[in-house]
Amino acid sequence: PSRPPVVWHWIPLFGSAASYGQDPIKFYQECGEKYGNIFTFILLGRRCTVTLGAEGNNFVLGGKHTDLCAEDAYTHLTTPVFGKDVVYDCPNELLMEQKKFVKFGLRNDNFRTYMPMIEDEVTQFMKKQDHFRIFQMNDINEWGTFDVLDVMSEITILTASRTLQGPEVRDTITASYADVFSDLDGGFTPIHWLFPSLPLPSYRKRDIAHKKISDLYVSIIRKRRESGSKLEAPDMIASLMEQKYRSGRALKDHEIAHIMIALLMAGQHTSSATGSWLMLHVADHPEIGEALYQEQVKNFRLPNGKWRTMDFEEIKDLPVLDSVIRETLRVHPPIHSIMRKVRTDIAVPATLASPSENGTYVVPTGDYVWSSPAVSQLDPRIWKNSNEWDPTRWSDPQGMAAAAGRAYEDSEGAKIDYGFGLVSKGTDSPYQPFGAGRHRCIGEQFAYLQLSSVIATVIRQVELKLETPFPQPNYQTLITLPKKPRAISYRRRQF
Numbered sequence: 001p002s003r004p005p006v007v008w009h010w011i012p013l014f015g016s017a018a019s020y021g022q023d024p025i026k027f028y029q030e031c032g033e034k035y036g037n038i039f040t041f042i043l044l045g046r047r048c049t050v051t052l053g054a055e056g057n058n059f060v061l062g063g064k065h066t067d068l069c070a071e072d073a074y075t076h077l078t079t080p081v082f083g084k085d086v087v088y089d090c091p092n093e094l095l096m097e098q099k100k101f102v103k104f105g106l107r108n109d110n111f112r113t114y115m116p117m118i119e120d121e122v123t124q125f126m127k128k129q130d131h132f133r134i135f136q137m138n139d140i141n142e143w144g145t146f147d148v149l150d151v152m153s154e155i156t157i158l159t160a161s162r163t164l165q166g167p168e169v170r171d172t173i174t175a176s177y178a179d180v181f182s183d184l185d186g187g188f189t190p191i192h193w194l195f196p197s198l199p200l201p202s203y204r205k206r207d208i209a210h211k212k213i214s215d216l217y218v219s220i221i222r223k224r225r226e227s228g229s230k231l232e233a234p235d236m237i238a239s240l241m242e243q244k245y246r247s248g249r250a251l252k253d254h255e256i257a258h259i260m261i262a263l264l265m266a267g268q269h270t271s272s273a274t275g276s277w278l279m280l281h282v283a284d285h286p287e288i289g290e291a292l293y294q295e296q297v298k299n300f301r302l303p304n305g306k307w308r309t310m311d312f313e314e315i316k317d318l319p320v321l322d323s324v325i326r327e328t329l330r331v332h333p334p335i336h337s338i339m340r341k342v343r344t345d346i347a348v349p350a351t352l353a354s355p356s357e358n359g360t361y362v363v364p365t366g367d368y369v370w371s372s373p374a375v376s377q378l379d380p381r382i383w384k385n386s387n388e389w390d391p392t393r394w395s396d397p398q399g400m401a402a403a404a405g406r407a408y409e410d411s412e413g414a415k416i417d418y419g420f421g422l423v424s425k426g427t428d429s430p431y432q433p434f435g436a437g438r439h440r441c442i443g444e445q446f447a448y449l450q451l452s453s454v455i456a457t458v459i460r461q462v463e464l465k466l467e468t469p470f471p472q473p474n475y476q477t478l479i480t481l482p483k484k485p486r487a488i489s490y491r492r493r494q495f
C-alpha cells in the first residue's frame with residue numbers, strides 16, 4: 001500500500017524538527033501546498049502524519065478510538081503531571097465516565113453562582129496588584145501598562161480556583177503553593193512530550209510537585225468528608241465526591257485529586273492565552289474596545305452608575321463580546337496540534353487524499369496522526385481575509401455558515417443553531433478550537449463564562465491601547481502564547 005508523502009529533510013532522525021518547532025502553522029501550510037492534505041514528517045525519529053483541512057480534522061477527530069488512540073499519544077506527558085488512574089492513564093471507557101462526572105460539576109446552576117465570584121476576584125485584583133492597579137490611580141488621565149500574559153495568568157488561576165477548584169485551593173494558590181504549581185507546570189512542555197524521562201531538574205521538580213499537590217487535594221477531600229462544612233458555592237471537588245462509576249464504585253480520593261489537577265492544567269494556559277490574545281487585539285482595535293464597552297453600558301449599567309453582574313444566560317445575547325471571543329479562538333486557537341497514535345494500519349479516505357485515481361494511502365501502525373484545526377481556521381479558501389482578526393465576520397451569515405462547515409445558501413446560513421460558544425459540533429468543521437468527537441473539550445462553557453466575565457469586568461473600568469508592535473506567537477510552549485514585549489497600555493475610564 002502507498003504511504004503518504006514524507007516531507008524532505010536533511011538529517012535522517014532529526015527530520016523536520018527545526019522548521020516544525022519554529023512555526024508549526026507555517027510548516028503545515030507550506031507542506032500542505034507542496035504535498036497536499038496529507039504528509040508525514042519525521043520528528044526526532046517519530047513518524048508524524050499530518051492531515052489538513054476539514055477532511056483532515058474529521059480523519060483524526062472522528063476516527064475510532066480503537067484505531068487512533070489518544071492515551072498512547074499523550075500519557076507519557078500527562079500521567080506524571082496529572083497522576084495515575086485518570087484521563088490517559090486508564091482505559092478510554094473510564095475517561096468517558098470521568099468526563100461525564102466533570103460535566104455534572106459544570107452544570108448551569110453551578111455556573112450561575114460563579115459570575116459574581118469572578119467579577120469580585122477581578123475587581124479585587126485590579127485594586128491590589130502592583131502591575132495592574134486601576135483603583136489607586138490618582139489622575140484619571142494617567143496611562144499605565146501591564147504585561148498581558150502575567151495579568152491574565154494570575155486572573156485565570158484566581159478565578160478558576162475561586163469557582164471550580166474551591167476555597168481551599170484558592171487560598172493555597174496565593175500563599176505557600178505558588179512555586180509548587182509552577183514546578184508542576186514546568187513539567188508540561190513539548191520537551192517532556194518528546195523525552196518522557198531525562199535526568200534534569202524540571203523532571204525531578206515536576207515529580208515532587210505532583211506528589212505535594214496530589215496530597216493537598218486528598219487532604220482537602222478528607223477534611224471535607226469529616227467536617228461536612230458548607231461551601232460558598234458548589235464546586236468540582238464536591239461534585240466529584242458524589243459520583244459513582246457505572247460499576248457502582250465511588251471515585252477514590254486520589255482519582256478525584258488527579259482529575260482536579262488535570263482540570264487545572266487543561267484550563268489554565270488555554271484560557272489565559274485566549275484572554276491575552278483577546279486583550280491584545282482589543283487594545284490594537286480601540287473601536288472594538290469601545291463597542292465592547294458600549295455593549296456593557298447598554299446591558300448592565302444601572303441608573304445610579306453602578307454595574308449589574310452579568311448573568312450566565314445573558315452572555316449569548318452579547319454579540320460583540322461573543323464574536324470577539326470566537327474570532328480570537330479562530331486566529332489563536334491555544335492548541336495548534338491534536339494527536340493520536342495509530343494502533344492498526346488505517347486507510348485514508350479518498351475524499352481526504354489518494355495517491356492515484358483508484359489508490360488509497362495507508363497510515364501504518366505506530367505513526368502519530370496530527371490534525372491542526374488552526375490551519376483550517378486560517379484557510380483563505382474558507383475565510384475572507386483569513387489572517388485578519390475581524391470579529392465582525394461573525395455577524396455575517398456567510399462567515400457563520402463557513403464556520404459551521406456548510407455551504408452558505410441564502411437564508412440557510414442565518415438559521416444554523418450555533419448554540420452557546422461553540423459553532424459546530426461535527427468532527428468535519430473547519431472551526432474547532434475546542435476539538436471535536438470523543439475527546440472534545442468539556443471546559444468550553446466554563447472557559448466562555450470565565451473569559452466573558454473577566455473581559456467585561458476589565459473593559460467596564462479601563463480603556464486599552466497597544467503602543468508596541470503586535471506580539472508574535474511563541475510555539476515553544478505547549479499552548480501558543482504571545483511573546484514579549486506584550487505590554488498593554490490602560491487608563492481608568494471617566495464616568
Ligand code: HEM
Nearest residue numbers: 266267270271274335338433434435439440441442443447
Ligand atoms: C479537551 C481546547 C479550556 C478540559 C480539549 C481539546 C481541545 C481543547 C482542542 C481536544 C484535545 C484532543 O482532542 O486531543 C480548549 C480551549 C480552552 C479549553 C481552547 C479554553 C479557551 C478547558 C477548561 C477545561 C478543559 C477550562 C476544564 C475545566 C478539557 C477536557 C478535555 C479537553 C477534560 C478532554 C480530553 C479528552 O477527552 O481527551 N480542550 N480547552 N478545557 N479539555 Fe479543553
